[in-house]
Amino acid sequence: MSSVTEVNTTEYEADYDVVIVGAGFSGLYQLHRLRDELGLSVKLIEKADDVGGTWYWNQYPGAQCDSESHIYCYSFNEDILEEWQWSERYPSQPEVLEYLRFVTDRLDLRENIEFDTAVTGASFDETGSQWTISTDDGSEISSQFFVTAVGCLSEPWVPDFNKRDSFEGESYHTGRWPHDGVEFTDKRIAVIGTGASGIQVIPEVAKEDIEHLTVFQRTPNYAVPARDRPLDDGDWSEIQDNYDRILRNAHESGFGMPFETAYPTAEDLSMEEVREILEPRWQEGGFRFMLTFEDLIINPETNEKVSEFVREQIRETVDDSEMAEKLVPKGHYYATKRPPLHTNYYQTFNEDQVSLVDVTETPIERMITSGIQTTDAIHEFDMIIYATGFDAMTGTLLNMDIQGRNGLTLEEKWEDGPQTYLGLSAHGFPNMFTVTGPQSPSVLSNMPVSIEQHVEWISDAIGHFVDNDISAVEPRKEAEEAWTAHNTEVAEQTLYPTADSWYMNENIEDKPTVFTPYIGGVDVYHQTIQEVAEKEYEGFDLTESITDLDPRGDRPALS
Numbered sequence: 001m002s003s004v005t006e007v008n009t010t011e012y013e014a015d016y017d018v019v020i021v022g023a024g025f026s027g028l029y030q031l032h033r034l035r036d037e038l039g040l041s042v043k044l045i046e047k048a049d050d051v052g053g054t055w056y057w058n059q060y061p062g063a064q065c066d067s068e069s070h071i072y073c074y075s076f077n078e079d080i081l082e083e084w085q086w087s088e089r090y091p092s093q094p095e096v097l098e099y100l101r102f103v104t105d106r107l108d109l110r111e112n113i114e115f116d117t118a119v120t121g122a123s124f125d126e127t128g129s130q131w132t133i134s135t136d137d138g139s140e141i142s143s144q145f146f147v148t149a150v151g152c153l154s155e156p157w158v159p160d161f162n163k164r165d166s167f168e169g170e171s172y173h174t175g176r177w178p179h180d181g182v183e184f185t186d187k188r189i190a191v192i193g194t195g196a197s198g199i200q201v202i203p204e205v206a207k208e209d210i211e212h213l214t215v216f217q218r219t220p221n222y223a224v225p226a227r228d229r230p231l232d233d234g235d236w237s238e239i240q241d242n243y244d245r246i247l248r249n250a251h252e253s254g255f256g257m258p259f260e261t262a263y264p265t266a267e268d269l270s271m272e273e274v275r276e277i278l279e280p281r282w283q284e285g286g287f288r289f290m291l292t293f294e295d296l297i298i299n300p301e302t303n304e305k306v307s308e309f310v311r312e313q314i315r316e317t318v319d320d321s322e323m324a325e326k327l328v329p330k331g332h333y334y335a336t337k338r339p340p341l342h343t344n345y346y347q348t349f350n351e352d353q354v355s356l357v358d359v360t361e362t363p364i365e366r367m368i369t370s371g372i373q374t375t376d377a378i379h380e381f382d383m384i385i386y387a388t389g390f391d392a393m394t395g396t397l398l399n400m401d402i403q404g405r406n407g408l409t410l411e412e413k414w415e416d417g418p419q420t421y422l423g424l425s426a427h428g429f430p431n432m433f434t435v436t437g438p439q440s441p442s443v444l445s446n447m448p449v450s451i452e453q454h455v456e457w458i459s460d461a462i463g464h465f466v467d468n469d470i471s472a473v474e475p476r477k478e479a480e481e482a483w484t485a486h487n488t489e490v491a492e493q494t495l496y497p498t499a500d501s502w503y504m505n506e507n508i509e510d511k512p513t514v515f516t517p518y519i520g521g522v523d524v525y526h527q528t529i530q531e532v533a534e535k536e537y538e539g540f541d542l543t544e545s546i547t548d549l550d551p552r553g554d555r556p557a558l559s
């Protein structure tokens with residue numbers, strides 16, 4: 001059970017009931033739910049000049065969602081589901097952005113969004129049980145609740161290469177791509193990084209009338225063909241006829257996708273039998289391939305067979321055997337780093353104007369005015385594209401200077417890695433909720449499914465607190481410790497911790513090595529957070545507001 005303390009807050013009227021940060025998938029739905037279903041006063045603050053979040057910033061050529069379009073969408077509104085028709089199996093960045101603009105206008109959300117405004121600080125004032133949020137235009141506003149909807153991969157990361165700024169040509173990060181496009185014609189171009197973004201941008205750049213493309217690869221990836229295709233009216237009516245079932249299955253699955261794993265294990269199968277099973281799934285493409293064997297991510301024997309199958313496909317696709325060997329991943333298990341989908345990625349390396357530098361053999365020594373110097377050569381470029389990823393999961397949250405009770409900063413609290421209760425809240429930070437925060441399924445799921453779970457849970461919780469005159473709500477330290485320990489325990493039963501991935505914070509040197517998302521499954525997770533709500537927010541301390549107590553009276557100590 002939760003415990004309730006009583007305190008007077010009537011003299012501390014906040015500007016808003018809720019301030020939300022971020023106008024991507026999460027923030028938009030959060031705004032709608034709180035404003036239109038609960039009737040609360042809500043302000044949404046967004047750094048960009050439009051909605052879209054990830055899909056606003058990542059406008060590089062080839063940017064596309066790896067989830068299939070009919071499940072990469074909101075499911076909460078029947079009319080929106082009926083009115084919107086996706087054009088491709090996987091939605092490209094422009095189409096997702098258009099969709100989010102459509103939803104924004106359809107729900108009339110713009111009037112509550114302050115664009116072009118970055119949050120520079122947020123601090124919790126204990127006396128009034130409210131947050132003060134500072135922004136880069138010098139303003140401050142207050143709210144009882146503070147909801148971060150800042151995404152998991154929104155803080156671009158550029159490695160600290162020696163003399164990084166000395167390069168005098170053009171340079172771009174995929175996660176901050178210029179919205180008026182980039183001209184590639186006749187240029188010598190470098191792409192650093194072969195994660196999901198690099199794997200999407202590389203074939204698109206190679207298609208252009210360029211002089212040369214050089215890919216700098218540190219870790220080869222296991223990329224599975226997307227097999228994208230247009231969706232016609234026939235496809236669409238089939239989806240519409242089954243939409244309820246498809247979306248229900250997605251919400252009740254482990255990864256937020258409506259595909260069932262077909263086989264329990266490959267442990268006892270020969271490589272020949274594994275090939276027979278995987279071949280049709282490889283031809284079908286997409287994440288269904290990853291979900292072939294149930295124990296893929298816990299059983300090294302199954303994983304090794306699936307990994308070997310992917311290696312065989314790469315060797316078959318790339319003509320030059322030396323190049324193929326460089327592109328074949330050997331040092332980590334399949335899917336322990338984010339498994340990308342691709343369209344013609346490996347085929348690109350058969351083109352004359354494309355070359356590959358393996359930086360584990362010839363590391364980058366420094367950036368120079370004309371390009372990149374490795375241990376064995378000087379490579380001259382007109383343009384460097386950094387596809388080097390993000391300060392994932394915590395980067396944006398920690399850069400917002402969030403201060404909880406007694407001036408404790410989130411940065412101090414998470415010095416050794418995130419500690420949360422349910423990936424939704426943190427002890428010492430009352431009345432703050434994180435949509436798809438660290439230690440929730442987030443990036444290990446089809447994001448809109450996890451986003452809807454969180455937004456609906458947070459909305460119900462805030463509605464309950466408002467209805468019951470709860471002025472402050474904060475998870476207990478023991479509840480948070482138990483959730484953090486559970487996260488680690490579940491992760492340790494899998495192969496994930498064996499890889500140097502951004503799931504493990506390993507892409508950035510100073511970050512603590514810890515598995516950051518929750519791998520217990522979207523379905524299990526949903527049940528857990530629902531039970532917490534049903535038990536009157538078990539694990540939280542609730543502070544009730546009444547008028548006849550001293551506002552500076554007893555408060556739970558920051559332990």
Ligand code: NA7
Nearest residue numbers: 153159193194195196197198218219338387388389390502
């Ligand atoms: P990722 O998946 O973090 O990929 C970043 C890539 O950059 C990856 O190949 C890294 O190699 C590489 N990298 C990072 N630092 C260096 C240095 N110092 N030298 C060479 N190469 C480097 O980011 P993405 O943007 O591709 O994808 C992020 C998510 O966005 C994706 O999962 C989707 O959810 C959408 P490494 O593997 O670390 O050796």
